[in-house]
Amino acid sequence: AQSVTQLDSQVPVFEEAPVELRCNYSSSVSVYLFWYVQYPNQGLQLLLKYLSGSTLVKGINGFEAEFNKSQTSFHLRKPSVHISDTAEYFCAVSQPAPGYAGGTSYGKLTFGQGTILTVHP
């Protein structure tokens, strides 16, 4: 079984300030990690993903995340936020497919509860 915890339900920040949205996961096998963003009345958009290799992952809109296996974390960061970054952000975990790296999943995602990022002028 796997689970995801997003440590902050809401994060208010001023425009041009840096931001970090925290995500911790638990899993007994290797994982793939994702961050999605949801703007009001829209579906989920993939921001970035960690599958393997470099632990620092860069995504769209200037976001990046760092996979830390020892701390089982995948925190999302942006050095300078804009008003347009106001949205809800979801961290998610998936397992590799069966027969690979101990995985048992065909891509089913387990999501955290979400973090609402509000950027103030």
Added chain:
Amino acid sequence: GAGVSQSPSNKVTEKGKDVELRCDPISGHTALYWYRQSLGQGLEFLIYFQGNSAPDKSGLPSDRFSAERTGGSVSTLTIQRTQQEDSAVYLCASSPIRANYGYTFGSGTRLTVV
């Protein structure tokens, strides 16, 4: 199509009625997923299709929920005898065969049961 298309975008139904929600995935995507997003439960997996078969339907909350996929393309999620707790946004996503690389989600169907 260019993206995952879901219809209707909004549906209001009376308690006890049946509803059908449609998902049209990206052309060529063999994997298709349904999720439900509700205030109390967050984002929950419902069912996964690979082609027309559903190897994982472990997230369907009750036997009132069913889904099918035809021609390896369009999928329909059916909820029978709707209840107020079924009110949620139902999201569909599709992916190429190597599904772990991240999905493309549709905009969802907002279901309100009154």
